[in-house]
Amino acid sequence: MAKFLFVYRNDTDNMDLPSPEEMQEVMAAWGAWFDKMGDAIIDGGDGLMPEGKTVAADGAVTDGPFMEGKELLGGYSVVQADSLDEAVEMAQGCPIRATGGSIEIRQLAGLSDQQGE
Amino acid sequence: MSRRPASTVTSTGTDSDDSPRSSESRRLVDHFFRHEYAQLVATLSRRFGVRHWELVEDAVQSALQRALRSWSLRGVPANPSAWLHRVASNRVLDTLRRDTRWGTLDTSLDVADRIEAQSFSVDESELHDDMLRMIFVCCDPSVPAESRIALALKTLCGFSNREIARALLTTEASVAKRVTRAKQRLRESGVEPSELDNTMLKQRLPQVQSVVYLLFNEGYSSTIADKLIRDDLCEEAVRLALLMAEHPSTRCGRSAALLTLLLFHASRLDARIDDHGAMLLLKEQDRSRWDRRLLGEAFRWFRIAAQDGDVSRYHAEALIAAEHCRARSLDDTNWERIVKAYDLLCRLEPSPVHELNRAIAVGHLAGPDAGLQAFSLIKSESLERDYYLWHAARADLARQMGDIDDAREALQRAWDLAPTNAEKELICRKLDRLPDTPPSA
Numbered sequence: 001m002a003k004f005l006f007v008y009r010n011d012t013d014n015m016d017l018p019s020p021e022e023m024q025e026v027m028a029a030w031g032a033w034f035d036k037m038g039d040a041i042i043d044g045g046d047g048l049m050p051e052g053k054t055v056a057a058d059g060a061v062t063d064g065p066f067m068e069g070k071e072l073l074g075g076y077s078v079v080q081a082d083s084l085d086e087a088v089e090m091a092q093g094c095p096i097r098a099t100g101g102s103i104e105i106r107q108l109a110g111l112s113d114q115q116g117e
Numbered sequence: 118m119s120r121r122p123a124s125t126v127t128s129t130g131t132d133s134d135d136s137p138r139s140s141e142s143r144r145l146v147d148h149f150f151r152h153e154y155a156q157l158v159a160t161l162s163r164r165f166g167v168r169h170w171e172l173v174e175d176a177v178q179s180a181l182q183r184a185l186r187s188w189s190l191r192g193v194p195a196n197p198s199a200w201l202h203r204v205a206s207n208r209v210l211d212t213l214r215r216d217t218r219w220g221t222l223d224t225s226l227d228v229a230d231r232i233e234a235q236s237f238s239v240d241e242s243e244l245h246d247d248m249l250r251m252i253f254v255c256c257d258p259s260v261p262a263e264s265r266i267a268l269a270l271k272t273l274c275g276f277s278n279r280e281i282a283r284a285l286l287t288t289e290a291s292v293a294k295r296v297t298r299a300k301q302r303l304r305e306s307g308v309e310p311s312e313l314d315n316t317m318l319k320q321r322l323p324q325v326q327s328v329v330y331l332l333f334n335e336g337y338s339s340t341i342a343d344k345l346i347r348d349d350l351c352e353e354a355v356r357l358a359l360l361m362a363e364h365p366s367t368r369c370g371r372s373a374a375l376l377t378l379l380l381f382h383a384s385r386l387d388a389r390i391d392d393h394g395a396m397l398l399l400k401e402q403d404r405s406r407w408d409r410r411l412l413g414e415a416f417r418w419f420r421i422a423a424q425d426g427d428v429s430r431y432h433a434e435a436l437i438a439a440e441h442c443r444a445r446s447l448d449d450t451n452w453e454r455i456v457k458a459y460d461l462l463c464r465l466e467p468s469p470v471h472e473l474n475r476a477i478a479v480g481h482l483a484g485p486d487a488g489l490q491a492f493s494l495i496k497s498e499s500l501e502r503d504y505y506l507w508h509a510a511r512a513d514l515a516r517q518m519g520d521i522d523d524a525r526e527a528l529q530r531a532w533d534l535a536p537t538n539a540e541k542e543l544i545c546r547k548l549d550r551l552p553d554t555p556p557s558a
Contacts, residue, residue: 017178019277020150021349023185027150030189031143047186075190 001080003042003108004087009071011100029095037079037090045077071102078108143192148349150181152356153198154275156244157205159251163310165209167254167303172212173205180205248273249364250310252357253317255299256324257307264299265328266335271296274353284335284346318366325367326375326431329357333379337386344390351386355379362418370425374432377422380415381438384408396539400447412442433462452482469497470504477510485517505534509544516551525551 018026034041050072052064065072074096081087084107091103154177161173180201194200255268270276270284271292278296282289308317336350358376361367388406391397419439422432436458444450459475472495480488492511500507512527528548535541 017277018182018185019280020154020181020275021148021280022277023181024145024148024150027143027145027185027189034143044190044192046191047183047189049183049186075186077190 001082002084003078003080003110004084005106005108006045006077006079006087006091006094007104007106008074008076008094008096009102009104010074010096011102012070012072013100026095026099029098033093033095036093040079040081040090041077042080043078045075047075048073074101143188145193145197148275148352149197150185151275153201154178154181155251155273156198156248157201158272158275159247159310160202160244161205161209162254163247163250164206165213166309166311167307169209169213170300170304172209176205176208176212177201179208245360245364247310249360249367250313252325252328252361253313253321254303254307254310256321256328257303258321258324259302259306260299264295265324266331267292267295268299269328269332269357270350270353273357274349276349280346284350315366322361322367322369322371325361326371329354329361329379330375330431332357333382337382344394348386351379351383355383362421370422370427371429371431373418373422373425374429374435377415377418378431378435378438380411380418381435381442384411384415384442394539396543398543399441404445407442415439415442428461428465430462430466433458433465436461450481452478456482469495469500472497473500473504473507473510477513480514480517485514488514489518503534505531505536505540505544507531508534509547512547521551 034044050065054062054064056062079087079090081090084105087105091105094103096103157177157180158173161177162170165173183204184197184201252273255272256265260268267281267285270281276284278289278292281292285292333351333354336347336354358379362372362376384407385402387408388402388404389397416439419435422435437455440451440455440458455478456475459471459478463471463475476488476491476495479491492514508527508531512524512531515523515527525548528544528551532541532544535544
């Protein structure tokens with residue numbers, strides 16, 4: 001078993017203000033996805049506020065958000081899977097895809113407990 | 118329309134940082150976000166004033182978005198309402214403080230600072246009080262009637278402009294215009310929620326009741342194709358009617374009668390539509406599909422409504438609905454009592470539409486002859502010119518008299534005037550059946 005970081009990115013072109021009812025539908029979709037992953041979720045993580053700051057190499061501070069293209073970092077989770085392929089398979093079900101968002105999947109560099117033994 | 122238990126809305130605000138991982142923790146009661154939006158706007162508008170309405174709405178919207186962002190991943194905190202309340206309140210406070218720094222001193226900050234000091238513990242009755250006050254603020258006499266419904270859907274029900282447009286069969290732009298204009302009126306000349314006194318509540322109660330009644334009718338009418346939106350409108354109207362019927366300041370026979378009427382209608386909502394979404398006539402409905410639980414509630418409120426000496430149009434309409442709901446079949450219906458109730462309704466709220474419905478009931482009670490005679494007494498040219506049900510009803514009576522040609526002609530006229538495809542379809546069905554149907558059916 002290895003641990004993977006799921007990094008969620010929203011599509012800023014698709015950021016229409018959802019109605020309260022639509023928000024609840026989105027939340028229900030995430031709930032269903034998490035239910036499906038079940039024990040594979042090590043840490044559900046959290047969402048990120050859209051605003052922030054950056055400290056550059058020279059110490060200069062700039063206001064965020066920090067876009068990579070049209071995508072805005074929206075949150076993260078930590079899951080466990082046997083392989084990167086399995087983690088990718090799980091990420092396919094992520095509701096963020098429905099609104100044009102993406103999921104980046106990265107294996108944590110540290111050995112998980114079982115691998116350490 | 119059930120409210121969440123009081124325990125989920127009382128909080129000291131210290132228990133919201135746990136992040137349970139069970140699937141249970143990601144589940145919210147139906148329409149939680151929508152109802153929470155309405156509740157928070159009401160509560161914060163009372164505290165900060167209607168003059169800060171835009172600010173309050175922005176803050177509530179952004180609190181919901183933050184919740185969506187976090188709860189989707191972390192799970193719902195133990196006390197979601199308190200979480201939202203704290204986030205939205207702080208957002209309003211931050212903005213007001215920033216404004217002050219730019220030179221516009223705002224006296225509401227004194228109030229605001231005190232709010233920050235106290236814990237966000239609100240009890241259910243206080244929340245209901247805020248909601249109720251907001252209903253009365255929105256039904257200000259200075260707001261045009263057509264804007265009141267849009268405003269009510271936005272502010273009291275948490276609908277987006279897009280959803281309101283779908284519900285009122287208009288464009289998003291037109292909804293936005295109506296809502297903006299209404300809010301502007303309220304900011305200029307409206308009353309603050311905290312200033313509403315019992316005299317004002319009494320004065321405005323009829324308007325408020327009529328908005329709730331219209332809200333329900335929008336949902337109950339066949340003009341909206343989208344069943345979900347229709348059900349939502351009805352459900353919201355029942356929710357507001359229940360609030361009024363239960364709240365000490367607005368509790369009265371009239372409020373109880375309005376709620377009774379809506380509950381009777383709501384119990385038949387699902388049975389009115391067949392599996393393909395087509396409208397069903399009363400006689401075609403499967404009465405076993407009427408919602409027993411809602412019917413039980415309706416009859417319970419019916420008794421409460423009757424205890425008051427006051428008799429309103431809502432009483433009369435509830436009486437009629439009650440008779441229909443009591444009957445096991447169309448033939449089993451007590452038409453005598455229904456005609457009497459229509460007599461009452463016509464006296465309390467004279468309207469050619471009510472007289473038309475009375476004539477139909479008379480036809481059932483005393484035969485098509487009597488029905489047609491009642492018809493001939495109705496003095497309204499516009500009804501005959503514009504209203505498809507006038508011709509549909511006349512067709513029914515003509516058919517029963519055996520005048521199939523008359524019936525066909527009337528149905529064709531009804532078809533021309535019918536506002537939606539659902540109604541046109543219904544009339545087509547009647548036309549198809551015409552030659553084969555024996556006059557007594």
